[in-house]
Amino acid sequence: MSGKKFKTKFPGVRARKHPTRKHGVRFDECYFIRYRVDGKQIEEMYGWLSQKMTAEGAYQLLGELKDNSRRGVAPRTLKEMRELNRKAEEADKAQAISFEEYFDNHYLPEAKQRKKPKTIQTEKSHKRDWLAPVFGGKPMRDITGGDLQQVKDRLFAKERSPRTIQHSLAVFRLVWNHAKKRGFVRSECPTANINMPRVNNARSRFLTPTEASNLLEAVKALDERAWEITLAALYTGARLGELSTLTWAGVDLQGDSIRFIHTKTGKPRNIPVAAPLKSMLTNKPKGEPDDPVFTNRKGEPWKDAPWAFRQAVEDLGLNSGREDRRDKIVFHSLRHTSASMMLSAGVDIRSLQSLFGWSTLQMAGRYTHAIDEAKVSAVATLERILSEKHGKLLLLRSKNEA
Numbered sequence: 507m508s509g510k511k512f513k514t515k516f517p518g519v520r521a522r523k524h525p526t527r528k529h530g531v532r533f534d535e536c537y538f539i540r541y542r543v544d545g546k547q548i549e550e551m552y553g554w555l556s557q558k559m560t561a562e563g564a565y566q567l568l569g570e571l572k573d574n575s576r577r578g579v580a581p582r583t584l585k586e587m588r589e590l591n592r593k594a595e596e597a598d599k600a601q602a603i604s605f606e607e608y609f610d611n612h613y614l615p616e617a618k619q620r621k622k623p624k625t626i627q628t629e630k631s632h633k634r635d636w637l638a639p640v641f642g643g644k645p646m647r648d649i650t651g652g653d654l655q656q657v658k659d660r661l662f663a664k665e666r667s668p669r670t671i672q673h674s675l676a677v678f679r680l681v682w683n684h685a686k687k688r689g690f691v692r693s694e695c696p697t698a699n700i701n702m703p704r705v706n707n708a709r710s711r712f713l714t715p716t717e718a719s720n721l722l723e724a725v726k727a728l729d730e731r732a733w734e735i736t737l738a739a740l741y742t743g744a745r746l747g748e749l750s751t752l753t754w755a756g757v758d759l760q761g762d763s764i765r766f767i768h769t770k771t772g773k774p775r776n777i778p779v780a781a782p783l784k785s786m787l788t789n790k791p792k793g794e795p796d797d798p799v800f801t802n803r804k805g806e807p808w809k810d811a812p813w814a815f816r817q818a819v820e821d822l823g824l825n826s827g828r829e830d831r832r833d834k835i836v837f838h839s840l841r842h843t844s845a846s847m848m849l850s851a852g853v854d855i856r857s858l859q860s861l862f863g864w865s866t867l868q869m870a871g872r873y874t875h876a877i878d879e880a881k882v883s884a885v886a887t888l889e890r891i892l893s894e895k896h897g898k899l900l901l902l903r904s905k906n907e908a
Contacts, residue, residue, distance in 0.1 A: 511538060516565035519552075529556040537564045543575055543582050550584040602645045603690055605681065606638050612688070613681045632677040636661060646682070646691050651699035654678065658700060672702055711833050712843040717824065724818035732812035734786060735800040739837065741783040743844035743862050745770060746837050750807040755795035759784060766863075775863045811837035 511520040518541055524534040537552040537559055552567065553559030567584070574582050581587035618626055640656045641649060654675060661671045675697050682695040713721065718740060726733035735749055742749075744766060751768040758765070762779045769775055779787070793799070798807045815837055819825060825834040841862070848858055858864070 514561040516561050518568050519561050519564045520549075521561060527556070529554075535561075537561050539564050539568045539571075539584065541568060541572060541575075548583060552584065602647070603685075604643045605641045605646050605649060605678075606633070606643060608646060608685050608690060609633050609681055612690070613684050616684075628673070629677045629680075632674045633681075636674045637678055646685060647693070649696060651696045654696055654700050675700060675702065711835065711839060712846040713824075713835065713839065715847070717822070718840075718843060720822055721815075721818055721824070724822055725812070725814050728817055729803070729812060729814035731800070731802055732814035734790065735808055735812065736815055736837075736840065737786055738783060738800065739840040740844060741780045742777045743841045743848075744777065745841060746808065746811060749800055750798070750809065752799045753796050754793050754799055757787060757799060759787060769863050771863050773863065775861075777861060 509523050509525055511522045513519075514521050514537070518539055520538045520540060521535045522538070524536070527534045529535070535555045537555075538549055539552055540547065540549045542548065552564040567587075571582055571584065571587070574580065581590055614626070614630070617629070621629075636657055640653055640660065644653070657674060657678075658671055661674060679695050679697045682691060682697075685691045686695075722733065722737060722740070725736050735746075738744065738749055739746070742764060744752075748766045748769055752764065752766060756765040756767060759779065762784065764777045764779055766775045766777065787799075790799075800808060802808055802812070819835050828834050845858060845862055848861075849855075
C-alpha cells in the first residue's frame with residue numbers, strides 16, 4: 507500500500523488510497539483512526555472500503571473508544587476491541603461444541619492419564635450406546651433435562667438395571683463438570699433435574715467362623731500368596747484396594763500396627779495387628795519401604811480378587827443355590843465378616859467406625875442383624891447362667907399381682 511494519508515471530513519479519521527486496486531469505479535480506500543490513550547498518540551487501521559468499512563463508521567468507533575477511555579473501561583483501543591471480539595467468538599464456538607466432540611477431544615485424553623483402562627472403556631460405552639444416540643450432535647449448551655430423561659427412558663425400555671442408569675447419567679455429569687471448569691459450558695449440569703432410580707447393592711451376608719476357617723484353608727491349598735491377602739482382609743476388615751496399595755512402610759510389627767494410606771475416604775487409618783496376621787507377616791520376606799506387601803505370582807499388586815479365593819468359594823459351595831448376587835460371598839464379604847463378628851462380640855459402634863473407616867454411623871446399619879443376634883445370644887447366656895446357678899428359676903410376682 508502506497509500513497510500518503512489524508513484527512514477526511516471526520517475528525518480523527520484519515521484515509522489512504524490504493525494506487526491500483528479499485529472498488530467499483532473508484533480506487534479502494536483504507537481508513538485509520540488517530541487518538542490519544544494515557545497521553546500516548548495511537549493510530550490504528552480501521553479497514554478497507556471494499557470490506558464495507560467507511561470513514562463514518564471509523565468516526566463512530568473512534569467516539570466509542572474515546573468515551574470508554576474517559577470512563578476507564580475496556581476496550582479503549584481498536585486492538586483491545588478486536589482481542590475482546592476474538593475471545594467472544596472463541597467462547598461462542600466453545601459453547602457450540604457437541605457432547606460427543608467434547609468427550610472425544612477434550613475429556614477423554616485427560617481422563618486416560620488418571621483413570622484405569624477398564625473405567626475408560628466403560629465410560630466410552632455409556633457415551634456410545636446411551637448418550638450420543640439421544641443428543642445426536644446437539645451443542646452441549648442446548649442439552650436439557652428433557653434430553654437426559656430420554657436417556658433414562660431408553661435405558662428403562664431396554665430393561666437396564668437402575669445401577670446402569672445411574673452410571674450413564676454419572677458419565678454425563680462428569681463430562682459436563684469437566685467442560686464447565688474449562689469454560690465450554692456455563693450453566694449447572696441438567697442431571698440435577700432428573701430423579702435417579704434407587705439402587706440397593708449393599709451386601710449383608712457374612713461368613714460364620716467355621717466357613718471363614720474352611721475358606722482360609724482352601725485358599726492356602728491353592729495359592730499361598732492369595733491366602734496371605736485373604737487372611738489380611740479377614741483380620742483387618744480392609745478393602746482389596748487398600749490391601750493392594752499397602753507398602754512395607756505402613757507395616758509396624760514392633761508396634762503391632764498397620765497404617766493404610768490409600769483408603770476409600772482418603773483418610774489414613776491405623777489397624778492393630780492380630781496374632782495370626784502378625785505371624786504371617788513376620789514369616790513373609792520383607793521388601794523395601796515402597797514395595798507392596800501383597801503381590802500375586804508375578805510380583806504385582808492384586809488388581810482383582812485372587813483366582814484362588816473365587817475357586818475356593820466355588821469348591822466349598824458357599825454360593826450354591828443363591829441367585830441374588832447381593833447374597834453371594836465375594837472378596838468384600840471378608841470385610842462384612844470382620845465387622846459382623848466384632849459386633850457380635852460386643853465391640854461398640856464408635857470403635858468399629860474408626861477401625862473400618864466408615865464416614866458415618868449409618869454405614870453400620872447393614873450390620874444390625876449381627877447386633878440382634880448378639881442380643882439374643884446375650885439373653886440366652888443370662889438364662890443359662892441363672893438356670894445353672896439356681897436350678898429352677900422362679901418368676902417373682904408382687905403382692906398386688908393375682
